[in-house]
Every structure is written in structure tokens, then in C-alpha cells.
Amino acid sequence: MNKVIMHIDMDAFFASVEVRDNPPLKGKPTAVVGANERTVLVSPSYEARSFGVRTGMTKTAAKKLCPLIKFIVADSKKYTSACREIIKILYTFTPYIEVYSIDEFFIDVTNSHHLFGTPEQTAIMIKDAIKNKLGLPCTIGISYNKLLAKIASDNNKPDGLFTIEEENRDSVIGPLDVASVWGIGPSTSKKLHNMGIRTLGDLRKVSYNFLHGRFGAYGGLLYNMSRGIGDDEVVTPDKEERAKSIGHSMTFKEDTRDINVLKVYLLELSRKVAERLRRENLTGRCVALTVRYKSFQTFTRQKSIDAFINTTGRIHKLACDILKSIDLKEPVRLLGVSVSILRQSDYKGFLFKEEEKKHKLDAVLDEISSMYGDEAITFASLAKVKKHKRIISPAWRPSGTRNY
Ligand SMILES: [Mg+2]
Structure with a gap:
């Protein structure tokens, strides 16, 4: 039986926490930065992103694109405590939680979503719980493995919900640039681009033997990824x-x-x-x-x-x-x-x-x-x-x- 896996991705996490705690910033372009004058942007809000501002930019570059942007100095304690609160909420839906990073979680609700309704109804309840209790927006991707769940959430940010099933899988993943896919790093993407393989759809047309010859065992993984085949094991902290x-x-x-x-x-x-x-x-x-x-x-x-x-x-x-x-x-x-x-x-x-x-x-x-x-x-x-x-x-x- 297919599993029901969700990828919960907090939207502009650090910036959202700061805006929540500082309501006059709501709706304004902001970005969380380090205390050090010369660090880069850690988390721009979606309003700032609409000006082309991105994570990793210097403050000067961001100011050029968006002169009104407000910088907020990062406060790690706030973010770690928000992360713990999110985990507490997720535990009310399933014991199978993988804390992938401070603002991304995979959960397996195969056996528990029936308590709440369909997978989509369950995801809406999770989004509401996080928003009502913590005042933070997130996007949830639903599918039957982690790769597709992650692609699903990336597909509908911010504050979104998206499901990938077998029926829509190929039409959703086919057009994706390989460089944007989780698990394909910049050097592999570059090699693939140089071979004329730009999208997962292109990658899918390449034979297993070719990919294996070119990339070894990792080539086999690429072959699978282009078909939406991926790992469905949510790694709980005790198994980590x-x-x-x-x-x-x-x-x-x-x-x-x-x-x-x-x-x-x-x-x-x-x-x-x-x-x-x-x-x-x-x-x-x-x-x-x-x-x-x-x-x-x-x-x-x-x-x-x-x-x-x-x-x-x-x-x-x-x-x-x-x-x-x-x-x-x-x-x-x-x-x-x-x-x-x-x-x-x-x-x-x-x-x-x-x-x-x-x-x-x-x-x-x-x-x-x-x-x-x-x-x-x-x-x-x-x-x-x-x-x-x-x-x-x-x-x-x-x-x-x-x-x-
Ligand atoms: Mg995020």
C-alpha cells in the first residue's frame, strides 16, 4: 500500500517569526540578517522576495533591489523555540516525524490520517493548528514518498497545500529544472545541463545504463528520481x-x-x-x-x-x-x-x-x-x-x- 507522507515547510520561517512578534512589519519587505555588519541575508520575507531579494544576498545588494527593506537581527532562541512548538503540534497528528531542518518536517500519516479525515483535510488541520497556536504560515506537500512530498510543497508556496498522486505526477515533475530538485546538487545539475538534460522530463528519456555509466550508483538514483521514485521512510529521531x-x-x-x-x-x-x-x-x-x-x-x-x-x-x-x-x-x-x-x-x-x-x-x-x-x-x-x-x-x- 502507498504511504501518505507530508512535507511541512514553514514559509520564510525566521522572517515570519519576527513579523509575528512585531506586527507593524506585517506586509512590509523585511529580512532577517546576522548581527555582524557583513553577514548575508538569512531569511527574506515574501514581500522582500517579490523585489528579487534572495537568501544569501548581502545587505547592500538587497537594499539596491528594495530600498525600503527592513533588516532584523536574527534571534536564534526564538526560532528554536518555535521549532519545538511546531514539533509538539505535529505529534498530535502522528508519532512519525522527521525533523529535516529547523523549518522543514516530513511526517508519515498513513495510519493516522483516518482519525482526521482525508490527507488534505488532515493537512488543513495541521496548517490551521500551526497558524492559530503559533501565528506562523506554512506550506504542506502531500504524496507517497518524501521526494514527491517535497516537490509538492515547493510547487505551491507560500501558505499552500498541494498533492502529487500517480495521476498528476508526470505532468508536475516533468517540467522541473533538474537544478531545482531536492537531491540534485549544483555540480550534477551542471553536468546534466551540459549533456542537454534540463528537466526531469529530459532525464526520464535517458537510459539507466547511460546514467549508471556516467554517475555510478548515483546515476541509478537519478533514473528513479526522474520517475518520481523515492524513499518513503520518515526517519524519527530515535532512528536517526x-x-x-x-x-x-x-x-x-x-x-x-x-x-x-x-x-x-x-x-x-x-x-x-x-x-x-x-x-x-x-x-x-x-x-x-x-x-x-x-x-x-x-x-x-x-x-x-x-x-x-x-x-x-x-x-x-x-x-x-x-x-x-x-x-x-x-x-x-x-x-x-x-x-x-x-x-x-x-x-x-x-x-x-x-x-x-x-x-x-x-x-x-x-x-x-x-x-x-x-x-x-x-x-x-x-x-x-x-x-x-x-x-x-x-x-x-x-x-x-x-x-x-
Ligand atoms: Mg522554509
Whole structure:
């Protein structure tokens, strides 16, 4: 039997939360931005989007398109708490919820929608509940797998509801540009475009063998996607795999190529990454450094070692080693540090006293910052670094969603 899967996508989520809490902004072009003067737009309202304003633009570019746009500084706490409230509402409809990101959820209502009516009636009740209780608009896509449910919600934003069934499937997905389809990234889209394959309809005309020869196993997936075949398993938090990498990044107040300044920023980033690894009881053996130049050119270099690590000191050392190996061509605008190839930490004591001391120091720092906040304690060299209020990453997910 086909499943009934819904994709719930909050409309301009951060901006909608801000407008809700600040009614005079209603109907006006607004955008949520970072506190840092030089970050980009995180969430423009639909009014701003109608001027061509998009996520990822600089404030200057947005102002050019839409001189009256109002910028609001992001307040991550508000968004995470709204996300938790949405999850609570969804749990009143089904226990099968996948928190895909802070503002997107897949739910499986195959066995529960009968309690509320048809799938469409159920979706309307969900939309109403979220709007009435939280004052936030969303769009819901309904279908029998996650790919089609996601395409359905994208098809009718904002404040929409759309269903893809076998009958309308091909006419809805056929004309979609492959670049706009969830699961087909920019580099694959470019390759497909170069082969003259622009839409899912074009992709559907290509043979399995050709795609497999060109893209390997992923080619098989593309073959299926063009036919609307996709995964229908909603991954509830208890079944979720552990994060594949843990990282933080920051944009600086001023571009710099001063290696000593960059090293200080790396210490702050390494501390954040190490702290999260330890909080989740993880260690990793690959450290990656992302550099964004003044011109926005961005690249990542990584380094793997044999040992699994999660101390600030060791992550920082590797990040600095990578930085030293790069010949900086331009002043740097942003740095990011991440750790991957993760596994559960099996701390059983240390061979060396020095190592144990570091571990204890990290544990104490973690505890203090969890009690008093990030800025309560830090390394002396970081005290000089001007702190920016951080925006939450869209990939943020609440931990322990099961408990709500
Ligand atoms: Mg959204």
C-alpha cells in the first residue's frame, strides 16, 4: 500500500517569526540578517522576495533591489523555540516525524490520517493548528514518498497545500529544472545541463545504463528520481544516524590575511567544535578548514590523522597546520572548522598526563559555558576577539525531539 507522507515547510520561517512578534512589519519587505555588519541575508520575507531579494544576498545588494527593506537581527532562541512548538503540534497528528531542518518536517500519516479525515483535510488541520497556536504560515506537500512530498510543497508556496498522486505526477515533475530538485546538487545539475538534460522530463528519456555509466550508483538514483521514485521512510529521531560532521564558521568584522589573527579565530572555532563533539560524546579523525575570500571564492582543505580526537588543542593545531599550508591569495572573509569521520568516544583514561590535563581543562570549560553561556569563559587570546551574535544554522535540529 502507498504511504501518505507530508512535507511541512514553514514559509520564510525566521522572517515570519519576527513579523509575528512585531506586527507593524506585517506586509512590509523585511529580512532577517546576522548581527555582524557583513553577514548575508538569512531569511527574506515574501514581500522582500517579490523585489528579487534572495537568501544569501548581502545587505547592500538587497537594499539596491528594495530600498525600503527592513533588516532584523536574527534571534536564534526564538526560532528554536518555535521549532519545538511546531514539533509538539505535529505529534498530535502522528508519532512519525522527521525533523529535516529547523523549518522543514516530513511526517508519515498513513495510519493516522483516518482519525482526521482525508490527507488534505488532515493537512488543513495541521496548517490551521500551526497558524492559530503559533501565528506562523506554512506550506504542506502531500504524496507517497518524501521526494514527491517535497516537490509538492515547493510547487505551491507560500501558505499552500498541494498533492502529487500517480495521476498528476508526470505532468508536475516533468517540467522541473533538474537544478531545482531536492537531491540534485549544483555540480550534477551542471553536468546534466551540459549533456542537454534540463528537466526531469529530459532525464526520464535517458537510459539507466547511460546514467549508471556516467554517475555510478548515483546515476541509478537519478533514473528513479526522474520517475518520481523515492524513499518513503520518515526517519524519527530515535532512528536517526549520528551527524556525519560537526562544524562552525564565522564571518569577520573585517577581512584579514594576518595569520596570527586568523589563528585566534581558529581557536574560537575549534573550541566550539570540540565542545559540541564532547557534548555528543563523539570523536573524529578528519579536520577540515573552509576559507572564504573577500571575493566570496570559497574552498575547503582537510587533513586526516590516525587518532580520534575531540580536544580543542588538537583540533586547533590541525586547523592551523592546514591554514599554514595555504598560500592566501586574498584577505579572508570567513573561516570554518569542522570535524568528520566520527565515532563514539571511548574515553578510558589517557596514556600521558599532559593529555589527561587537557581533557580535564576542556571538561571544566564545557561545564562553565553550559551553565553561564558561551562568553563566560574563554582562552586569554580570545578575550580580544570581538564577539558577534551568532545566527543559527538552518541545519539546526533540536536534540531529543522524542521527549516533546
Ligand atoms: Mg522554509
